[in-house]
Every structure is written in C-alpha cells, then in structure tokens.
Amino acid sequence: MAAATSKQLFEATGATDAPVAIRAENLTKEFKLAHHAYASLKGLLLSFLPRRIERMVALQQVSFTIRRGETVGVIGQNGSGKSTLLGLIARVYRPTAGMLEVNGRVAPLLELGAGFHPDLTGLENIYFNGVILGLTRKQIAERLDAIVQFAELEGYIDAPIRTYSSGMLMRLGFAVAAHVDADILLVDEVLAVGDARFQQKCYDKIRQFQREGRTILFVSHDMEAITQVAARALWLDKGVLRADGDAQAVVQEYLHSVQAG
Ligand SMILES: Nc1ncnc2c1ncn2[C@@H]1O[C@H](COP(=O)(O)OP(=O)(O)OP(=O)(O)O)[C@@H](O)[C@H]1O
Numbered sequence: 001m002a003a004a005t006s007k008q009l010f011e012a013t014g015a016t017d018a019p020v021a022i023r024a025e026n027l028t029k030e031f032k033l034a035h036h037a038y039a040s041l042k043g044l045l046l047s048f049l050p051r052r053i054e055r056m057v058a059l060q061q062v063s064f065t066i067r068r069g070e071t072v073g074v075i076g077q078n079g080s081g082k083s084t085l086l087g088l089i090a091r092v093y094r095p096t097a098g099m100l101e102v103n104g105r106v107a108p109l110l111e112l113g114a115g116f117h118p119d120l121t122g123l124e125n126i127y128f129n130g131v132i133l134g135l136t137r138k139q140i141a142e143r144l145d146a147i148v149q150f151a152e153l154e155g156y157i158d159a160p161i162r163t164y165s166s167g168m169l170m171r172l173g174f175a176v177a178a179h180v181d182a183d184i185l186l187v188d189e190v191l192a193v194g195d196a197r198f199q200q201k202c203y204d205k206i207r208q209f210q211r212e213g214r215t216i217l218f219v220s221h222d223m224e225a226i227t228q229v230a231a232r233a234l235w236l237d238k239g240v241l242r243a244d245g246d247a248q249a250v251v252q253e254y255l256h257s258v259q260a261g
C-alpha cells in the first residue's frame with residue numbers, strides 16, 4: 001500500500017528537463033560565534049581584548065540542482081545543516097561562499113512561529129506574513145477566509161499567537177504558506193507537531209502542489225514521510241552532501257550508516 005503511494009508520487013514529481021528552481025554550487029555557510037570570556041562587569045571592562053571567535057561550518061561546498069516540479073527530501077542527523085540550507089534558500093542567511101540560484105517565490109515554513117509576531121493576533125499575523133511573502137493587502141483579504149478555514153482556527157483568530165499551541169502555530173504557518181501562490185515551498189519538520197488528521201490534510205495539500213508542478217523541499221526525521229512525499233532525497237552529513245538521488249535508496253544508505261554507528 002505504502003509502495004503504491006510512493007510510486008504514484010514518484011511519477012507525479014518526476015522532472016528531468018524542467019527549468020531550474022534551485023541550484024547550489026559549492027554552497028558554504030559558516031557561522032561565527034563570539035565567545036565572551038566573562039559575563040560580568042569585569043568582562044565588559046576586558047571587552048577591548050580580542051575575543052575568541054569560533055567558526056562553525058554548517059554547510060560545506062554543497063552542490064545540487066533542483067528542477068521545477070520536483071519534491072526533494074532533506075535528511076541527516078541533528079546539526080547536519082538541513083535548516084541552514086533552507087534558511088539560505090529563504091534568504092534568512094547569506095552564503096559565506098559558493099553560489100545559490102533560487103527562481104520563483106519562496107514560501108518558507110521553517111521553525112514554528114518563524115515570521116510571526118507573538119503579540120499580534122492570528123489575523124494580524126496573516127497580513128504581516130502575507131506582506132512579507134510578497135502579497136498585496138487586497139490579495140491577502142481575498143484569501144483570508146480560505147487561510148483561516150484551512151487552519152481551522154476560526155475561534156482563535158483574534159487571539160494573540162503567543163497563546164497558541166504548537167499545533168495551532170503550525171496550522172497557521174502552513175495555511176499561510178499554502179495560500180501565497182509560492183513556486184517553492186520549504187517545509188522544515190514542522191508537520192510533526194500536527195495531529196494525525198491535520199497532518200493528513202497537509203500531505204493532501206502537498207500532493208496538490210506536486211500536481212500543480214510546484215517545487216518542494218521537505219526536511220524530516222520521519223523516513224516514512226520522506227519516501228512517501230519525495231522521489232528524491234539529499235543526505236547532509238556534518239554539513240557535507242553525502243548522497244543525492246532516489247529517496248528510497250538515499251534513506252536506506254542513511255539508515256545503514258546510523259545502524260553502523
Ligand atoms: N544562527 C546560527 N548561529 C550559529 N550557529 C548556527 C546557527 N544556525 C545553525 N548553526 C549551527 O550550524 C549547524 C547546523 O545547524 P542546522 O540547524 O542547520 O542543523 P539541522 O540539520 O537543521 O539539525 P536538526 O535536525 O537538529 O534540526 C549546527 O552546528 C548549528 O549549531
């Protein structure tokens with residue numbers, strides 16, 4: 001049953017000669033962490049001394065091409081660079097080195113509540129986020145009902161989102177991302193906090209996006225979800241692209257390496 005579903009999705013998402021949606025060439029991201037020797041007044045007085053700067057290479061010379069209409073899973077251990085890669089594509093970060101080409105409007109669904117303001121209501125956040133994602137106020141107004149209905153947050157939409165549960169935040173984030181006519185949808189793990197029924201609704205929406213020829217990058221630690229949704233997967237290992245290919249094969253390879261320790 002599961003195999004039949006993946007095959008069906010595989011056919012729906014195969015894109016070999018479509019235009020380039022995302023292309024990375026030797027993409028590298030380094031974070032610099034400044035360590036303060038003292039968290040005190042003395043530390044402040046000593047702050048003219050050179051601070052120890054630690055470099056953290058989150059992504060190292062990563063290269064791949066994703067074509068329009070592809071759904072690509074991104075897997076790897078905690079801290080392997082998956083969210084960093086999505087953050088670069090969403091332009092939350094700038095590359096340290098290398099090249100990144102992104103064609104089309106990106107709807108990022110990164111960590112929970114990212115792009116939302118905690119003190120604004122759900123409704124105000126829909127406007128706030130919609131504008132950030134490139135819609136006009138009129139366009140947002142036209143989609144408002146659809147967004148609120150999809151999120152099933154009718155009773156909560158006038159409450160500040162700091163009062164929302166994780167699942168409610170995810171519903172709002174997914175509903176907005178799903179209604180902004182994005183060419184590229186980035187999903188970083190967030191679906192895991194939804195209940196089973198809402199998760200199913202999100203997967204149905206993702207399938208609709210696939211049929212419409214949109215491009216999707218899907219990060220998850222749920223290998224079943226990866227092979228169900230994506231025909232292709234990227235495996236990041238300590239910032240290095242360890243494998244890129246058929247999702248089933250890449251997931252197998254990853255699971256073997258985890259078991260081997
Ligand atoms: N804003 C940041 N500043 C400094 N270091 C960061 C920042 N964001 C990520 N890092 C570091 O970059 C590395 C990769 O982190 P990233 O969040 O991309 O991992 P991940 O694969 O998404 O992990 P997870 O599965 O836990 O979500 C980690 O070592 C992390 O500490």
Ligand SMILES: [Mg+2]
Pocket residue numbers: 082083084188
């Ligand atoms: Mg992450």
